[in-house]
Amino acid sequence: MGQLSQLLLAFIVFLSLYLLGSSSLTGCIKIVALQGMCLGVLPLTVRAEGFHPQGLLLAAGMFILKGFAIPWVLLYAIREVKIRREMEPMIGYIPSLLIGAALIGVSFALAERLPVPAGLRTSLLIPVSLATVMMGMLMMISRFKAVSQVIGYLVFENGVYLFGLAIAYQVPWIIEMGVLLDVFVAVFVMGIIINHIARAFDSISTEKLTRLSD
């Protein structure tokens, strides 16, 4: 693991933290796009032994899908909606940030205890991935706006992908392509549903989605 990849990883976790404290929806979409681009570049800085054509293809696919295609779908989904800001979430911004910081601490402690393989022991990869996963889940459960929940899902998925990098040299690239494609389709479907929510309820807040319960 080179200096550059460590720097990128630190930047990725910083972006997740920034998302937790940010209220502008379009801003959040742009940040998550930036995070996706970083993820796309990351494998190129990790592998010192040279590049496989498949690796390059995967990085390019990642860069385009997570950096451009998915944010475009989300921006399209909220274009018609007037409200551009997240209302006060279930857990406020400052508490969210504090919880996020605590989660980062927990992830480092956890990664310290897990029997991490020798090659990854000094790397930030596993703690950063765990922290990103947890912050994504936090966003998914604490926000009301449908778009914010999707952004939370994306952050969560980015974290899982980071974890996948730890084993990337063993897993066939076609599987990762499949994963990437599935995530894209998922966000695409979510985008369509957000659009329908916006039309049916005149808002994209999932707070309105409370008719079904026992």
Place this chain on the structure above:
Amino acid sequence: MIYLLLVGAPLLVGLLALVVDSDERRPWLLPFGCTIHASIVAACWKTLPGPAMNGWFRIDDLGLIVLSLASVMFLVCSVYCLEYLRLRKERRNRLFTACLSFILASVSLVAVSRHMGILWVGMEAATLATAPLVYFNHNEKSLEATWKYLMMGSLGIGLALLGTFFLALAAIPFEGRGDPLLIDTLLSRAGTLSLPWLKGAFIFLLVGYGTKMGLAPLHSWKPDAYGESPGVAGAILAGVITACPFLGILRAFQICAAAGLSEFAQGLLVMIGLLSMATAAVFIIGQRDFKRMLAYSSVEHMGILALGVGLGPAGSFAALLHLINNGLTKGVLFLSAGNIHRAFGGKTMDHVRGALRRAPISATLFLLGFVAITGSPPFAPFVSEFSILRAAVDGHRFGVALGFVGLLAVIFIGMATTVLSVVYGIPPNSDSELSAQGDSPLMIAAPMVFMALVVFLGLWLPGRLTAVLSGAARLLNGGAS
């Protein structure tokens, strides 16, 4: 080649459905595609095809059970769809038809894959293809149900992906010799797996795929999705789509058992199984919406499946049999419930009474389905539920056996209240124009076929099926494949 056909044929039919422009002719593609699929599966029963593509694809007994269940359920439901979609002319059925075919393709991919990564990709594809089915009615309630389904499903499937990566990390001692997500590689070198990572992998896979299955406590999407989607989508969801994540959990269990962690995994399965049954019991009592009641019944039976596998070889055999029995009985229940729903224009006890008068055959099937699913002889679920009970008693797990029987009894009483009030009594207002819609030939023929299968399997278990089931149970408990 046969794998390509199994996945490719429904995929192609689905793509064709996207192209065909007539709402009347398009649904005919479904029985066509399902018949092709069923005949390929029948060929698999004759001779099991060998491995293909570096061992990524192979059908073993476990996969064969899931594949056959899916094929039969789809074939019968596709006939139901012909009539259902004709009645729902006001809705375009392009996406509905195409997505049903895509689901069959992805379920087949899950059933034949021997690679945890491909299994995951198939599962995610099945999840996404289901969303348009849940949203078919295009109203505010189905929108809410679809959103919850997508969010919970994505979270679950993401956790399962994390679990899959954990599994690959557990295989680090292989040092790059062989693909660490290939089930056969994992099984043959199970002794060298890193146990802490393997335990983590099992927990994440259980929680992740458990969310997709609808095991408590992550079942909250289920009543919404089952309640708001059309009856036929409910049958596919409850019978087929839940079988896929169950297969995922079974694969993880297989690896744990081979690595000597069976007790750890069994303990977790028994715990989550009983918890699911208890949760279902709480929500079934006093449930006024009969489709939501069926959803909780599905939560209960997913719990029974997990519990059965947790009880060792005899329990595993019974659980796999129950997977088939539950799927077929849910077919009866959801299809007849859909007919009743349509005949009354409502699905709560406030609107629906006296279904026996307005839609006599559907109501009779609904009643019989209820008797079957709660485990009364001579229907098939009785056989499997009784075998699970016996497995618990034989293993001296008296607490588990007592909890199992007690919860079954509570659920029986809870469901009986709702079902009897729906079936008997006098219909609220006798609109003569609605009553004609209740029982139409194809829409009662489909649940009748399911009912006949449930009775058949309750009375006689074919020798070939027993052989496949015991082969699968052996696979789960450390046997070679």
